[in-house]
Amino acid sequence: MPRAIAVDTVREDLDRELRIGNVDFNPYTFTLTVNDFALADADGHELVRFERLFVNFTLLSRIDRAWTFQAVRLEGPVVQEERFASGATRFTRLMEDAAGAPADSGEGEEGGMPAVVIRDLNVVAGAITLWIA
Numbered sequence: 001m002p003r004a005i006a007v008d009t010v011r012e013d014l015d016r017e018l019r020i021g022n023v024d025f026n027p028y029t030f031t032l033t034v035n036d037f038a039l040a041d042a043d044g045h046e047l048v049r050f051e052r053l054f055v056n057f058t059l060l061s062r063i064d065r066a067w068t069f070q071a072v073r074l075e076g077p078v079v080q081e082e083r084f085a086s087g088a089t090r091f092t093r094l095m096e097d098a099a100g101a102p103a104d105s106g107e108g109e110e111g112g113m114p115a116v117v118i119r120d121l122n123v124v125a126g127a128i129t130l131w132i133a
Contacts, residue, residue: 014097015042030057041090042097050126051076058119066115077126085133 003020010018021036031054038049052075058068083089 010039014094016040016047016094016097017044030059031055032057042093045082045090046078046080047090047094048080049076049078050074066117068117069119071120071122072118073122073124074126075124077123079126079128080131081129082131083133 003023006020007018010016017040019036019038020034022033023035024033025031033055034050034053036051037053039047041047052073054071054073055069056071058070081090
């Protein structure tokens with residue numbers, strides 16, 4: 001069900017297509033695994049994808065006052081960015097569209113991004129492609 005909500009929200013709020021394979025969450029160990037993720041830009045150009053994301057969230061977040069992850073492993077990430085003659089990029093367009101979308105930060109009235117702590121980060125076999133017009 002969360003997969004369908006994410007796909008529908010991205011389509012409705014950001015006018016982009018999101019594909020997600022399996023999503024597994026273990027509420028006892030606070031681990032999340034996402035397989036076969038891909039996000040396309042508004043024109044259908046693939047923006048980002050990965051084969052597998054494993055996240056081990058820790059309850060230290062309550063003490064650290066930050067989102068704290070014991071481990072994050074990202075396998076097969078591919079990021080494809082393009083800068084247009086106007087100076088805009090695919091990611092700046094995404095950020096502008098996201099800024100206009102309804103927000104639920106979960107951070108109360110203060111808003112803003114919370115601090116993030118990742119104790120063990122592992123990125124395996126990734127690629128970043130940049131095109132400049």
